[in-house]
Amino acid sequence: MGTTQLETVPEPKYWHLKNVIGEALDSEFSIGEILPNERDLAARFGVARATLRQALEQLELEGRLQRRRGVGTTVAPPRMGVAVGSPRQNWPGNDDDWRTVDCMQTLAPVAVARLLDQDPARTVHLVRRSRVSGGQPVAAELLYVTESAVPELSGIDAPAGPARARAVLRELHRLDLEGEDRSVELASARADDAKELDRLPGAPVLLVTTRYFAQGRTAAVSMATYRADTCRLTFGDTGDVEIHHGAERQAQAS
Amino acid sequence: MGTTQLETVPEPKYWHLKNVIGEALDSEFSIGEILPNERDLAARFGVARATLRQALEQLELEGRLQRRRGVGTTVAPPRMGVAVGSPRQNWPGNDDDWRTVDCMQTLAPVAVARLLDQDPARTVHLVRRSRVSGGQPVAAELLYVTESAVPELSGIDAPAGPARARAVLRELHRLDLEGEDRSVELASARADDAKELDRLPGAPVLLVTTRYFAQGRTAAVSMATYRADTCRLTFGDTGDVEIHHGAERQAQAS
DNA sequence: GAGTGGTCTAGACCACGCG
DNA sequence: GCGTGGTCTAGACCACTCG
Known part of the structure; x- marks a missing residue:
C-alpha cells in the first residue's frame, strides 16, 4: 500500500481512500494480515483520522475488514x-x-x-x-x-x-x-x-x-x-x- | 422531543441519543414530518454535531429517518x-x-x-x-x-x-x-x-x-x-x- | 503499561435544493 | 442567497486487549 497522494477531484476523500485501500487489500495483503494502525494510516495518506476511519468503516461494512478494539484491523476472509x-x-x-x-x-x-x-x-x-x-x-x-x-x-x-x-x-x-x-x-x-x-x-x-x-x-x-x-x-x-x-x-x- | 439531559452512564452518547430520538419519533412525530436541523438538535441535546449525526445515521440505517442534503431530515414511513x-x-x-x-x-x-x-x-x-x-x-x-x-x-x-x-x-x-x-x-x-x-x-x-x-x-x-x-x-x-x-x-x- | 480501536469535541468549509 | 445535510480537521480522552 503506497503513500499515494489523493487526487483533487470533487469526490469525497473517504471514498477515494476506500477504493485505494480496497485495491491494496486485493493486491498487497492476504487474509488475516493486520493493517497498520489508524493513526499511521491517516498520516500516511495525509488525512485526519476521522476521515480514514470513514473509509475503514465502509470496508468493514462490505465485509472486507475486521476491526477489534485493543487488537487492530485485519483483512477479513470472504463472506x-x-x-x-x-x-x-x-x-x-x-x-x-x-x-x-x-x-x-x-x-x-x-x-x-x-x-x-x-x-x-x-x-x-x-x-x-x-x-x-x-x-x-x-x-x-x-x-x-x-x-x-x-x-x-x-x-x-x-x-x-x-x-x-x-x-x-x-x-x-x-x-x-x-x-x-x-x-x-x-x-x-x-x-x-x-x-x-x-x-x-x-x-x-x-x-x-x-x-x-x-x-x-x-x-x-x-x-x-x-x-x-x-x-x-x-x-x-x-x-x-x-x-x-x-x-x-x-x-x-x- | 424534550431537552432531556443525557445520563452519565458508560454507554456511548450516540447510542442513548439514538434511543431517545427513536422513542420521540414514535410518540411525538408523524410520518413525513421534518425534524429540527442538526445544529439545533445537537445544541438541544448538548452534544457536538458529529455525535448527533452518529445517532441520526443509525436511525437512517434502520429506515426510520430520511435525510436529504439541502432539504432536511424527515420521519420515514415503515419499510x-x-x-x-x-x-x-x-x-x-x-x-x-x-x-x-x-x-x-x-x-x-x-x-x-x-x-x-x-x-x-x-x-x-x-x-x-x-x-x-x-x-x-x-x-x-x-x-x-x-x-x-x-x-x-x-x-x-x-x-x-x-x-x-x-x-x-x-x-x-x-x-x-x-x-x-x-x-x-x-x-x-x-x-x-x-x-x-x-x-x-x-x-x-x-x-x-x-x-x-x-x-x-x-x-x-x-x-x-x-x-x-x-x-x-x-x-x-x-x-x-x-x-x-x-x-x-x-x-x-x- | 503500551498500543489498539471507539467516542467525542468545536470548529470550518462544501454541495445541494429551493425560493 | 440562505439553509440544509455532507465532508473534513486536529485534537482529546476512553475502553479494551495483551504481553
Missing part, C-alpha cells in the same frame, strides 16, 4: 454463505449448527403477537438459539412458539433452561410444517444480540423474520439476527453454492 | 415489503414494476462469468433494469444473459437501447426456467447505482444475486441492488405479508 430456509433449515430436527441456549415463557412483543395472529396478552414460549458457522457466531435467534402449537408442554415445568428449550423444539418438530414466510431487512444489533455475536451494539445485521405455518395457523415466528459483515444469506433448493466470493468485488467495484 | 423471487418475480413476462432501461453487449466481470460458468472472454448481454415501488426507486439491476441462452439475437443489431433490452427479455422468456439460486448480502452502492436509487455513493444496499437455470445450464445472472433503508425483502409462496411493520420496533428495541 461465508449461510443457508437460510432451503430444506427446512430452522425447523427443528436439523440441529445443524444451531445451538439451543434457553427457553422461557413470556409475553411476545406486540409486533410478534401480530405476526403470530394471537392476542398479545397470551404468553408464548421463547426459545433462544445461536448459530455458529466456521467457528464463528453468525446469528442469534429468538423463536416465539405459540402455546397452542405445543399443548403437551402446558403442564411441564422443566427448569427454564436448555432442557426445556429442547422439549419445545421436540414438540414443535412433531407438527407438519405447512409453509413458511420470510423477510430480510437491514437492522442494527440490540445490545444483547451484539454481545452474542461478538460485535458492538448497533453493528449492522440482517434481520430474518420467518413465520412457520402448521395446523392452519401460525405456529411460530423466528427473528434471527445475522452478522451482516461476515454473512451472505443463501436461498434456493440447489444447496451447492460457494462459488461466488472474493472476486465479486470486481463486479461491484465503483 | 415497504418488496417481493423477491416468489412466483418467478424477475423472470421476464411480469414486467410488474420493473422498468427496462437499456441493453449492451459486453464482457462480464470475472465473478459473474464464474457464476455463469462461462469463459470470461465471451461476451454477454447486459440488460439494465430498475424497479419502482410505491413511486420510489427501490432497486437497480444488472442482468447478465449468456449469448447461448438467447441464440436468436446473435444476428440482430438493434440499437443498444430499451428496444434491444426487451428483445433479450422476450427471448429469455421463451426458455423454461428450471430453477434459481439466490443470495442476499449487505453492500454499499456503487456510484451509478446510488444515482439511480437517489442516494449517495456508499449508501447501504442489499445485494441480491440470482442465478437462473435453463436448459441444464446457467442462463442468466441478476445482480440487484435494493435500497436497504426503505426496503424489506420478502420471500415465500404466500404472497400476502404486509402485516409486520412499524411496531416491530418494540420487538427489536434495545
Whole structure:
C-alpha cells in the first residue's frame, strides 16, 4: 500500500481512500494480515483520522475488514454463505449448527403477537438459539412458539433452561410444517444480540423474520439476527453454492 | 422531543441519543414530518454535531429517518415489503414494476462469468433494469444473459437501447426456467447505482444475486441492488405479508 | 503499561435544493 | 442567497486487549 497522494477531484476523500485501500487489500495483503494502525494510516495518506476511519468503516461494512478494539484491523476472509430456509433449515430436527441456549415463557412483543395472529396478552414460549458457522457466531435467534402449537408442554415445568428449550423444539418438530414466510431487512444489533455475536451494539445485521405455518395457523415466528459483515444469506433448493466470493468485488467495484 | 439531559452512564452518547430520538419519533412525530436541523438538535441535546449525526445515521440505517442534503431530515414511513423471487418475480413476462432501461453487449466481470460458468472472454448481454415501488426507486439491476441462452439475437443489431433490452427479455422468456439460486448480502452502492436509487455513493444496499437455470445450464445472472433503508425483502409462496411493520420496533428495541 | 480501536469535541468549509 | 445535510480537521480522552 503506497503513500499515494489523493487526487483533487470533487469526490469525497473517504471514498477515494476506500477504493485505494480496497485495491491494496486485493493486491498487497492476504487474509488475516493486520493493517497498520489508524493513526499511521491517516498520516500516511495525509488525512485526519476521522476521515480514514470513514473509509475503514465502509470496508468493514462490505465485509472486507475486521476491526477489534485493543487488537487492530485485519483483512477479513470472504463472506461465508449461510443457508437460510432451503430444506427446512430452522425447523427443528436439523440441529445443524444451531445451538439451543434457553427457553422461557413470556409475553411476545406486540409486533410478534401480530405476526403470530394471537392476542398479545397470551404468553408464548421463547426459545433462544445461536448459530455458529466456521467457528464463528453468525446469528442469534429468538423463536416465539405459540402455546397452542405445543399443548403437551402446558403442564411441564422443566427448569427454564436448555432442557426445556429442547422439549419445545421436540414438540414443535412433531407438527407438519405447512409453509413458511420470510423477510430480510437491514437492522442494527440490540445490545444483547451484539454481545452474542461478538460485535458492538448497533453493528449492522440482517434481520430474518420467518413465520412457520402448521395446523392452519401460525405456529411460530423466528427473528434471527445475522452478522451482516461476515454473512451472505443463501436461498434456493440447489444447496451447492460457494462459488461466488472474493472476486465479486470486481463486479461491484465503483 | 424534550431537552432531556443525557445520563452519565458508560454507554456511548450516540447510542442513548439514538434511543431517545427513536422513542420521540414514535410518540411525538408523524410520518413525513421534518425534524429540527442538526445544529439545533445537537445544541438541544448538548452534544457536538458529529455525535448527533452518529445517532441520526443509525436511525437512517434502520429506515426510520430520511435525510436529504439541502432539504432536511424527515420521519420515514415503515419499510415497504418488496417481493423477491416468489412466483418467478424477475423472470421476464411480469414486467410488474420493473422498468427496462437499456441493453449492451459486453464482457462480464470475472465473478459473474464464474457464476455463469462461462469463459470470461465471451461476451454477454447486459440488460439494465430498475424497479419502482410505491413511486420510489427501490432497486437497480444488472442482468447478465449468456449469448447461448438467447441464440436468436446473435444476428440482430438493434440499437443498444430499451428496444434491444426487451428483445433479450422476450427471448429469455421463451426458455423454461428450471430453477434459481439466490443470495442476499449487505453492500454499499456503487456510484451509478446510488444515482439511480437517489442516494449517495456508499449508501447501504442489499445485494441480491440470482442465478437462473435453463436448459441444464446457467442462463442468466441478476445482480440487484435494493435500497436497504426503505426496503424489506420478502420471500415465500404466500404472497400476502404486509402485516409486520412499524411496531416491530418494540420487538427489536434495545 | 503500551498500543489498539471507539467516542467525542468545536470548529470550518462544501454541495445541494429551493425560493 | 440562505439553509440544509455532507465532508473534513486536529485534537482529546476512553475502553479494551495483551504481553
